[in-house]
Amino acid sequence: xxxxxxxxxxxxxxxxxxxxxxxxxxxxxxxxxxxxxxxxxxxxxxxxxxxxxxxxxxxxxxxxxxxxxxxxxxxxxxxxxxxxxxxxxxxxxxxxxxxxxxxxxxxxxxxxxxxxxxxxxxxxxxxxxxxxxxxxxxxxxxxxxxxxxxxxxxxxxxxxxxxxxxxxxxx
Numbered sequence: 001x002x003x004x005x006x007x008x009x010x011x012x013x014x015x016x017x018x019x020x021x022x023x024x025x026x027x028x029x030x031x032x033x034x035x036x037x038x039x040x041x042x043x044x045x046x047x048x049x050x051x052x053x054x055x056x057x058x059x060x061x062x063x064x065x066x067x068x069x070x071x072x073x074x075x076x077x078x079x080x081x082x083x084x085x086x087x088x089x090x091x092x093x094x095x096x097x098x099x100x101x102x103x104x105x106x107x108x109x110x111x112x113x114x115x116x117x118x119x120x121x122x123x124x125x126x127x128x129x130x131x132x133x134x135x136x137x138x139x140x141x142x143x144x145x146x147x148x149x150x151x152x153x154x155x156x157x158x159x160x161x162x163x164x165x166x167x168x169x170x171x
Contacts, residue, residue, distance in 0.1 A: 006167050007048055011056050014040050018060035018078075022069045028135035032071050034064070038143025039150070041082040042102050046095070046151060046160070047167055050086025057082040072121050076113035077136050081106030095151050099144040107137035 021036025037060060044053035057078035064070030084105025089098040111133035118124040118132070126132070154160040 006169070007052060010047060010167060011044070011052055011059075014044050014056050015059045015063070018056065019063045019067070019069070022060075022064045025069070026139075028138065032069070032074070033135055033139030034070065034074070035139050035143035035146060037074070037078050038081060038102055038106060038140045039147040040143075041078060041106075042085055042099055042144060042147035042151065044082060045086040045089040045098055045102070047164060049090060050083050053082035053086040054079050072117050073114040073132065076117055077106050077110035077132075077140075080110040080113060081140060084109070095148060095155065099148045102147070103137065103140045103144045106140040108133055110140075111136040 018037045018040040022034040025032045025034040044056045061074035061078050081102045085098045085102035088101035114132040115129045118126050
């Protein structure tokens with residue numbers, strides 16, 4: 001149990017940041033675009049890995065929906081993006097590639113997966129399967145740029161490595 005204490009604490013903080021950050025959102029085509037969620041996905045990928053990232057994205061999406069701050073489309077968008085950027089970071093340890101994977105995972109794959117969610121679960125009548133790609137890309141590119149800036153600063157001053165070592169210390 002003790003070996004995951006720091007990871008659980010960081011996951012809780014990142015979930016809270018994603019939920020609070022959803023107050024900064026904008027509606028497009030029936031979805032509520034929340035760039036902070038995408039920043040959180042990238043931080044989770046770098047600090048905790050893909051599985052934790054998916055869990056954080058799921059919890060944040062669930063809480064956002066329960067609080068009326070999100071839509072059901074938050075689930076495929078955030079979870080797919082978290083998975084993609086988590087896998088890319090594990091494989092390449094490259095921040096730019098990780099941010100790109102978040103943008104493409106959420107923007108394209110998440111945007112495509114949002115269509116059946118909107119149609120079948122939300123009762124919306126989207127014009128095309130691709131209708132959510134542009135709104136999701138707008139949101140995720142903004143969040144990815146924000147994450148890149150924050151993570152680059154942490155990386156340049158050596159804080160990122162120290163944080164990663166602290167998280168992994170318990171294992």
